[in-house]
Amino acid sequence: MQLIDKVIIVTGGGHGIGRALCHRFAQERPRGLIVADLDAEAAESVAQEVAGVAIPGDVCDETHIQQLVAEAEARWDRVDLFCSNAGSTIKGGVETPDADWQRMWELHVLSNVYAARAALPGMLARGHGYFLQTSSAAGLLTEIGSAAYSVTKHATVSFAEWLSINYRRAGIRVSCLCPSGVQTDMLNLNDPVHQFLQSHALSPDDVAECVVRGIDEEEFLILPHPEVGEFFASKPQDYDRWLHQFSRMKEKWERPRKLRPAA
Numbered sequence: 464m465q466l467i468d469k470v471i472i473v474t475g476g477g478h479g480i481g482r483a484l485c486h487r488f489a490q491e492r493p494r495g496l497i498v499a500d501l502d503a504e505a506a507e508s509v510a511q512e513v514a515g516v517a518i519p520g521d522v523c524d525e526t527h528i529q530q531l532v533a534e535a536e537a538r539w540d541r542v543d544l545f546c547s548n549a550g551s552t553i554k555g556g557v558e559t560p561d562a563d564w565q566r567m568w569e570l571h572v573l574s575n576v577y578a579a580r581a582a583l584p585g586m587l588a589r590g591h592g593y594f595l596q597t598s599s600a601a602g603l604l605t606e607i608g609s610a611a612y613s614v615t616k617h618a619t620v621s622f623a624e625w626l627s628i629n630y631r632r633a634g635i636r637v638s639c640l641c642p643s644g645v646q647t648d649m650l651n652l653n654d655p656v657h658q659f660l661q662s663h664a665l666s667p668d669d670v671a672e673c674v675v676r677g678i679d680e681e682e683f684l685i686l687p688h689p690e691v692g693e694f695f696a697s698k699p700q701d702y703d704r705w706l707h708q709f710s711r712m713k714e715k716w717e718r719p720r721k722l723r724p725a726a
């Protein structure tokens with residue numbers, strides 16, 4: 464799908480990848496662009512930079528997502544592309560409190576369900592529409608060090624697949640963005656996994672460029688880091704070997720920490 468004259472919503476548009484998406488989409492001369500973010504000031508600032516409309520709010524609140532779609536339909540009669548991009552991470556394994564699991568579930572899964580619920584009726588009536596859902600390499604592989612992030616980002620991929628399969632013949636297209644490291648505030652440089660991701664991280668602008676190309680070609684999986692596709696392809700070929708490789712990586716990344724003297 465080409466983005467010229469399209470009506471686009473980007474959640475998490477105030478910072479990082481979402482901000483870069485807004486800037487890159489603006490170059491394609493869309494008809495309307497809504498910049499949504501929990502951070503109202505950041506949404507406003509990006510909206511001014513791209514001649515868009517800022518709408519602050521929490522994507523975990525279904526009424527906020529309904530408001531985004533209602534505002535786009537009131538101003539420009541439709542939503543052509545809904546980018547569910549807002550996200551965050553949380554460290555931890557099985558000890559992660561239920562409330563944090565719930566927050567990750569709402570942020571990475573339910574927000575996408577809310578977007579589909581709100582935008583699909585108009586899209587189906589017009590016979591076309593597009594969803595971009597930002598998952599992560601962790602959604603195809605894993606994020607060592609964050610069980611809740613890995614599981615919910617897998618669920619993002621799963622929901623995107625489901626949406627694509629069920630609505631493809633009705634003219635709906637879905638892309639799932641699965642980057643590895645990207646130079647944004649999300650990378651925590653005190654974390655050994657993130658230090659590794661940072662070493663081969665792309666800029667948000669590089670990712671936005673891949674997204675525009677992926678949407679133009681209507682690709683389901685958008686993989687700005689080609690090595691993610693290679694690791695993903697190796698998984699079903701020998702699952703046990705793949706698990707072994709990741710457990711060795713975990714051991715390697717944790718080694719320098721073990722050597723540090725106790726505080």
Ligand SMILES: NC(=O)c1ccc[n+]([C@@H]2O[C@H](COP(=O)([O-])OP(=O)(O)OC[C@H]3O[C@@H](n4cnc5c(N)ncnc54)[C@H](O)[C@@H]3O)[C@@H](O)[C@H]2O)c1
Pocket residue numbers: 474475476477478479480481499500501502505520521522523548549550551552570597598599600641642643644645646647648649650660
């Ligand atoms: N940076 C990476 O290395 C990386 C890698 C893979 C996937 N991702 C994914 O990319 C997406 C964007 O992350 P980023 O790297 O740009 O991080 P970022 O922290 O720079 O931007 C995330 C944005 O989402 C907003 N946000 C967070 N929770 C929200 C909520 N509940 N409601 C509305 N807005 C909310 C934040 O205010 C922020 O503007 C996320 O889904 C993230 O999981 C990032």
